[in-house]
Amino acid sequence: xxxxKEKELRVIGFLCxxxxxxxxxxxxxxxxxxxTDLRIVRVxxxxxxxxxxxLKALLGGADGVLVSGCHPRDCHYAEGNFYARRRLEVLKGFxxxxxxxxxxxxxxxxxxxxxxxxQHVVTTFTANIHALGPASFSPEARELQILNxxxx
Amino acid sequence: MRIGVFICHCGSNIAGTVDCxxxxxxASTYPDVAYATDIMYACAEPGQDAIIAAIKEHRLTGVxxxxxxxxxxxxxFRKTVERAGLNRYMFEMANIREHVSWIGKxxxxxxxxxxxxxxxxxxxxxxxxxLKPKSFxxxxxxxxxxxxxxxxxxxxxxxxxxxxxxxxxxxxTIGGKMAKLDKTFPTVDCSSCILGPRMVxxxxxxNITLYAYSEVESISGYVGNFxxxxxxxxxxxxxxxxxxxxxCTEKCPSKKxxxxxxxxxxxxxxxxxxxxxxxxxxxxxxxxYCRQFNTGKCGVCAKVCPTGAINYEMQxxxxxxxxxxxxxxxxxxxxxxxxxxxxxxxxxxxxxTSLQYERMLSASGPTGGHIKxxxxxxxxxxxxxxxxxxxxxxxxxxxxxxGFCCMYTAKQAILTKDHIPDSHSYVFYMDxxxxxxxxxxxxxxxxxxxxARYIRGRVSMVYPKGKKLIVRGxxxxxxxxxxxxxxxxxxxxxxxxxxxxxxxxxxxxISYDSYGFFxxxxxxxxxxxxxxxxxxxxxxxxxxxxxxxxVAQGSAAAAKALALLSRDMLDSDPQIAAVNxxxxxxxxxxxEVCPFKAIQEIxxxxxxxxxxxxxxxxxxxxxxxxxxQGAIQLSHFTDNQLxxxxxxxxxx
Ligand SMILES: Cc1cc2nc3c(=O)[nH]c(=O)nc-3n(C[C@H](O)[C@H](O)[C@H](O)COP(=O)(O)OP(=O)(O)OC[C@H]3O[C@@H](n4cnc5c(N)ncnc54)[C@H](O)[C@@H]3O)c2cc1C
Ligand code: SF4
Ligand code: SF4
Numbered sequence: 136x137x138x139x140k141e142k143e144l145r146v147i148g149f150l151c152x153x154x155x156x157x158x159x160x161x162x163x164x165x166x167x168x169x170x171t172d173l174r175i176v177r178v179x180x181x182x183x184x185x186x187x188x189x190l191k192a193l194l195g196g197a198d199g200v201l202v203s204g205c206h207p208r209d210c211h212y213a214e215g216n217f218y219a220r221r222r223l224e225v226l227k228g229f230x231x232x233x234x235x236x237x238x239x240x241x242x243x244x245x246x247x248x249x250x251x252x253x254q255h256v257v258t259t260f261t262a263n264i265h266a267l268g269p270a271s272f273s274p275e276a277r278e279l280q281i282l283n284x285x286x287x
Numbered sequence: 288m289r290i291g292v293f294i295c296h297c298g299s300n301i302a303g304t305v306d307c308x309x310x311x312x313x314a315s316t317y318p319d320v321a322y323a324t325d326i327m328y329a330c331a332e333p334g335q336d337a338i339i340a341a342i343k344e345h346r347l348t349g350v351x352x353x354x355x356x357x358x359x360x361x362x363x364f365r366k367t368v369e370r371a372g373l374n375r376y377m378f379e380m381a382n383i384r385e386h387v388s389w390i391g392k393x394x395x396x397x398x399x400x401x402x403x404x405x406x407x408x409x410x411x412x413x414x415x416x417x418l419k420p421k422s423f424x425x426x427x428x429x430x431x432x433x434x435x436x437x438x439x440x441x442x443x444x445x446x447x448x449x450x451x452x453x454x455x456x457x458x459x460t461i462g463g464k465m466a467k468l469d470k471t472f473p474t475v476d477c478s479s480c481i482l483g484p485r486m487v488x489x490x491x492x493x494n495i496t497l498y499a500y501s502e503v504e505s506i507s508g509y510v511g512n513f514x515x516x517x518x519x520x521x522x523x524x525x526x527x528x529x530x531x532x533x534x535c536t537e538k539c540p541s542k543k544x545x546x547x548x549x550x551x552x553x554x555x556x557x558x559x560x561x562x563x564x565x566x567x568x569x570x571x572x573x574x575x576y577c578r579q580f581n582t583g584k585c586g587v588c589a590k591v592c593p594t595g596a597i598n599y600e601m602q603x604x605x606x607x608x609x610x611x612x613x614x615x616x617x618x619x620x621x622x623x624x625x626x627x628x629x630x631x632x633x634x635x636x637x638x639x640t641s642l643q644y645e646r647m648l649s650a651s652g653p654t655g656g657h658i659k660x661x662x663x664x665x666x667x668x669x670x671x672x673x674x675x676x677x678x679x680x681x682x683x684x685x686x687x688x689x690g691f692c693c694m695y696t697a698k699q700a701i702l703t704k705d706h707i708p709d710s711h712s713y714v715f716y717m718d719x720x721x722x723x724x725x726x727x728x729x730x731x732x733x734x735x736x737x738x739a740r741y742i743r744g745r746v747s748m749v750y751p752k753g754k755k756l757i758v759r760g761x762x763x764x765x766x767x768x769x770x771x772x773x774x775x776x777x778x779x780x781x782x783x784x785x786x787x788x789x790x791x792x793x794x795x796x797i798s799y800d801s802y803g804f805f806x807x808x809x810x811x812x813x814x815x816x817x818x819x820x821x822x823x824x825x826x827x828x829x830x831x832x833x834x835x836x837x838v839a840q841g842s843a844a845a846a847k848a849l850a851l852l853s854r855d856m857l858d859s860d861p862q863i864a865a866v867n868x869x870x871x872x873x874x875x876x877x878x879e880v881c882p883f884k885a886i887q888e889i890x891x892x893x894x895x896x897x898x899x900x901x902x903x904x905x906x907x908x909x910x911x912x913x914x915x916q917g918a919i920q921l922s923h924f925t926d927n928q929l930x931x932x933x934x935x936x937x938x939x
Contacts, residue, residue, distance in 0.1 A: 138403075139396050147936055152358070153818055154798065160356045163385025171396040174403055175386060176932045177357070179862075179924060183908030188929060195937030208793050211819065212907035213882040222912070247818075248800040254390075 138172060144198035144264050146172040149188060151181045151216075154205035157247030159257075167254035170261040173201065181205065181242075182215025186226040193235050194280050199264035202242040203256065209246060216244070234273025238263065288413055289321040291347040292405060293338055294383070295329035295354035301388040306398040310353065310383075313402045317409045321345050329354050335367045342371040349373070349415065351408045353381035353401060359809070374417035376861070376923060379408040403936065410935040414928045418861035423902040425511040426611040427451065427852050432503055432791065435463020436834055437826025438616030439485050440841025441848070445614075446494035448849050453608055454489065455517055459500045460548075460565035462486055463618050467548065469648035469656075471834060472698040473729040479564055479651065486566040499567055504605065506794050509883070509905060510821030511611050511857045521601040522571035524558070528596035531568035533560055535588035535597070544576035546653065550643040552661070553653030558588050558597075563651055570596070612821045612848040615795060615805060616841065619782040619827040622677045622685065630676065630749045630778060636661040637756055638749060638776045641695060648702050658706050660775055663754070667710065667774030670703050671758045672696045673746050674716040677781030685781055687802065690831040692779035693720045697730045699777065700739040712739040713771050715746050715760050723835070742769055749776055782831050795822050805829050815844045823847050862923040863904035864911060870918035871896045877910035877919050886910060886919075 138145050150156040156177050162169065178184055181204025189200045202223060204216040223242045230237040241260055245253050272280065292314040296302035307325035315323040322345040328334045329352050341347060350368050354360065357380040365375035381404040387397050427450060431442045434456035446452045460466070466486075468478035489495055504516040524535075539556035546555035548562055557576035560568060570588075578585035579599055589597035621642060625633035637660050639647070650656035660667055674696055678689040693716065700712040712733075719741070721730045733739045746760035758771045784803030792799040797817040798806040805824050808816035815823050825844040826837040851857075864877075864886070873895030878886045885903040888895050897919060908921035917926060 139399055142396060145936065147933065156356075157358060157798075157818075160358055160382075160385040163356070163389040166389050168392075169390045171387075171391050171393060171400050174400070174407065174936050175382070176407070176929060178908065178929065179921070180907040180909065183912055183921065183924060185912040185926065188933060191930060192933050192937065195933065197937065205798075209798060211796055211798070212905055212909065213796060215882065215907050215909050218880060218909055218913070246800070246806075247798050248806055 143172040144261075144269060145196060146174070146199040146201065146261055146264055147192045147197045148173050148175040148201040148203065149178055149181075149184050150175050150202075151183075151204040151211070152177055152179050153211035154209065154247050155203035155245045155253070158203075158245040158249045158253040161247060161250030162253040165250045167250055169254055169257045172261050172264070173257055180210065180212045180215035181219035182210070182212065184219055184223070186222050189223075189226060189240060190233075193230075193239060193270070194276065196270065197239075198267070198270045199239045199241075199260065201256070201260050203245050204242075206244040206246055233279060234276040236267060236270075238267060239270060288319045288349055289345065289347050290319045290349045290351060290409055290412060291338070291341050291345060292317075292320055292323040292351045292409065293329050293341075293353065294323070294325040294401070294405070295334070295352065296325060296327050297354060297384055298328065301354070301384050304388045304392050304394055304397050305383060305401045306394060309398055310401045310405060314351075314405045314409070317406055319413055320409060321347060330360050330363055338364075338367055339371040342368065342373060347373075349377040349379075349412045351379050351381060351405060351412055353383045353405050353408070355384040356382045356386070376418040377412070377415055379412040379415070381405045381408040407932040407935045410931040411928050414925070414931055415923065418922055420858035420861045421901050422856040422858050423511065425852060425854055425857050426609045428453065428608070428610045429848050429852065430455065430513070430515055430608070430610040430613045431616060432613065433463070433616035433618055433785075433826070433828065434461030434489070434497070434499070435616060435618040435826055435837070436465040436482060437618065437828075437837040437841040438463070438614065439489055440838045441614045441616060441825045441845045442495055443485065443488055443492065444842050444845035445848055446492045448845070450494065450849060450852055452495045453517075453610065454495060454497045455501050455503055456497070456499045457502050458547075458561070459522065459559070459569065459571045460561045460567070461489060461497065461499060462566070464642070465834060466562065466564075467550070467642060467649075468645050469650075469652075470698060470702060472694045473723070473725045475698065475701065483564045486564065490566045497567065498606070499569075500571060503791065503794060506613075507883070508609075509903065510851070513610050513613060513821065515608050515610060517606040517608065519604040519606060521603050522569070523574070523597065523599055523601045524570045524572065525596045525598050525601070526567065526569045528594040529569045530594060531560060531570070532593065533570075534591050534593065535570050536560055538587050538591045540585065540587055541576050541578050544573055549646045549653045550640065552639075552643050552646045611852045612823065613795065614823045614825055614844045614848060615791065615797070615828055616825040616844070617785040617788055617791060617828040619831060620785050621780040622783045624676050624778055624780045626683060627676060629747060630673065630776070635749070635751055635756060635776075637774065638778065640778050640780045641692070641699065642780070644699055644777045648699070648706065656706075658703065658775070665774070666707055668707065669771065669773050670710060670712050671756075671771050671773040671776045672700060672712065672714045672779060673758070673776065674714065674779040675781070676778040679717060680781075685783070685802070687831075688720060689782045690720075691833040692781070693730065694723070694726060694833065696779050697721075697733040697739075700733050701737050704737045704739075712737070713758075713773070714739055714741045715758075716741060716743060717745070723833070744769070782827070785828060788828060795819065797822050815840055815847055821851060859902045860906060862906045862921070863901060864899045864906070864908070864919050864921050866897045866899060866919045868896050870916045872916055872918070873897065874915065876913050876915065880909050880913045882907065882909065
């Protein structure tokens with residue numbers, strides 16, 4: 136099982152249930168066409184996302200990872216997205232150390248009413264990943280990959 | 288585990304662009320899948336029955352339905368599997384409609400993507416555990432925020448049904464915009480005659496406590512048990528002594544205050560009672576206009592008040608209350624129309640807003656119900672109404688229709704003729720939107736019976752010429768330019784969410800759209816609920832609507848609140864955090880981050896450990912992502928469950 140050869144790349148999204156997952160639903164209800172690459176993991180809150188999930192996805196062979204939560208101050212759980220932002224920002228800075236192109240990881244805020252914005256986010260991010268091409272791995276990342284696989 | 292997978296066609300909604308049978312056949316090869324099939328409408332009765340039958344026949348212990356968004360039907364299918372004897376959490380959904388079939392037409396890619404989403408769901412389900420809710424007691428008290436007609440209706444309905452109600456209104460009086468209206472469409476009956484008695488009912492109802500001139504300071508807690516802090520703003524008048532006699536407002540020497548209730552049509556005093564029928568009928572001082580506050584000398588009101596109610600030293604007061612549910616009914620405000628330079632940008636006194644015009648029409652308004660030009664007090668003969676000022680205008684970021692302006696403009700044109708029989712009304716409009724009961728007849732009557740001249744087109748400019756205002760615009764039906772010499776111009780100013788609405792939404796933890804209107808739980812099926820359990824919406828705060836619809840939504844919100852608060856106990860959501868005490872090192876990191884203070888430290892044989900208070904935890908999972916030991920896990924969304932979904936997608 137994998138993505139369609141030649142056509143798609145592996146793009147994984149982590150979306151909070153209340154805002155961005157709803158925004159993606161709104162985009163669907165509005166029939167806003169989007170690339171097919173993205174697979175969405177639903178989490179209650181962007182604050183639930185452990186940066187390790189993103190790392191595991193990237194080491195596991197994802198070509199791009201997109202995280203999306205509620206707009207700052209608009210979190211269903213009051214402040215989860217503030218923590219998310221802080222953690223994800225640290226992660227972004229850390230990726231090059233592991234030999235991973237930080238452009239393969241993006242986080243953004245989309246509300247449940249912003250179907251069109253979601254379409255734009257997905258389309259742009261997917262295009263960016265296609266521009267980068269399939270992920271290739273540095274020796275450091277390879278080593279981590281082996282450790283990661285062994286830990287499973 | 289024995290998993291059953293059901294791939295829904297949703298008629299052609301999914302099957303049109305996804306090969307459902309082939310998704311089912313791929314799914315049958317996934318680990319632990321004992322049965323997989325495609326199904327026409329999974330949510331319909333035959334669909335649900337088929338799922339139940341399959342659970343029994345194939346002895347399934349878990350179910351995946353691939354269909355629409357879980358935000359729509361997860362509760363439906365959870366009930367279905369429960370009816371077949373499974374725990375409701377032994378269920379997962381794959382969203383192959385909103386996230387697949389509706390966003391692209393490539394059958395091959397969609398089918399492949401749908402199969403992957405099912406694989407993710409199966410991988411997660413394999414790690415699901417049975418979960419059981421706990422029950423907790425409910426506070427049978429309702430908070431209504433906003434005392435417009437919608438909030439009033441919600442409060443009265445709930446109070447009549449026996450619920451205790453707290454109403455918080457930020458102005459010194461309830462009534463909202465309706466209290467400012469002269470007459471109401473489409474019946475042209477007197478606004479204060481129908482609203483007034485209901486306002487009195489609010490004041491006199493034994494179950495309603497009214498906090499006027501107050502705002503919600505903070506809210507914590509959760510459905511069934513919210514803790515609210517109400518800020519009672521200092522009115523500088525002790526309302527327990529004030530009898531509303533109005534002596535102070537007669538004697539106040541500061542006569543040039545902005546009259547908020549009358550939309551600035553004529554000045555008022557620094558100490559005010561907004562209008563004769565105000566509820567509560569109590570005086571309050573507008574500090575910025577008060578001589579005592581500005582110069583330290585005056586004290587006239589304190590001298591004349593027969594009950595000694597004036598208190599210049601008064602401070603804001605805070606009231607703590609516990610409520611089980613909340614209705615937000617904060618209404619709307621008019622947008623700042625002065626961005627439109629073509630209408631003078633506020634420079635011409637005889638260009639007024641629709642709401643100012645209502646006050647000019649009202650017999651209890653500052654002009655005593657006589658329409659007068661603000662510039663010279665003369666009676667206007669030619670009145671021009673301009674619709675859609677700040678509505679349906681993408682150029683200023685307001686693409687939406689305000690909904691009620693077509694109708695109230697027609698009403699105002701009728702009232703103009705009633706007040707000044709030899710007057711002429713001209714209405715510039717984009718389209719006439721009048722779909723309500725008796726509404727189209729009404730907009731016809733104004734043209735046919737009252738001879739208002741309707742001109743379809745935009746106004747390009749308003750400029751003064753002598754005592755008159757020249758209104759120049761296009762008549763797009765005739766294809767000509769029109770110029771009208773007007774004595775008065777009334778702008779149907781577009782409405783927007785009430786000032787501070789986003790701020791309140793953040794306190795309530797509900798969503799709002801990019802214009803500040805509160806988001807309902809579902810645009811069709813949950814119009815008064817929000818996605819935050821226990822918080823309901825009524826009136827224009829959810830989206831602009833007229834009085835009949837606001838009232839209907841007020842009643843609907845009350846009904847929903849009653850359904851919730853009629854129960855003695857509520858079931859808590861078991862998708863909450865749980866601590867593995869063997870792993871917990873008592874570092875307190877989770878306790879620090881939890882936004883709901885749902886984690887406490889306990890002592891376990893001399894060791895500090897974290898413990899989740901089950902009925903307080905809201906299940907955000909912040910603690911889970913914070914714990915360095917992986918000791919605290921969010922049930923149903925554990926690290927392992929989420930990673931299983933990721934791994935289902937990985938190549939290495
Ligand atoms: C010029 C004009 C004429 C109209 N004529 C008609 C008509 O003839 N017929 C008709 O059906 N409709 C008419 N309408 C529409 C009508 O005004 C609305 O449908 C109605 O007022 C909506 O009621 P509401 O309770 O939702 O909001 P509102 O009337 O706006 O009431 C909201 C209340 O909440 C309070 N509030 C706001 N924020 C807070 C906060 N943070 N905390 C506490 N309280 C807060 C406000 O002070 C206000 O009292 C007219 C509108 C205009 C502009
Ligand atoms: S999941 Fe954790 S952080 Fe969130 S409310 Fe529950 S205990 Fe608090
Ligand atoms: S963060 Fe983890 S280890 Fe620290 S106290 Fe909380 S549960 Fe225990």
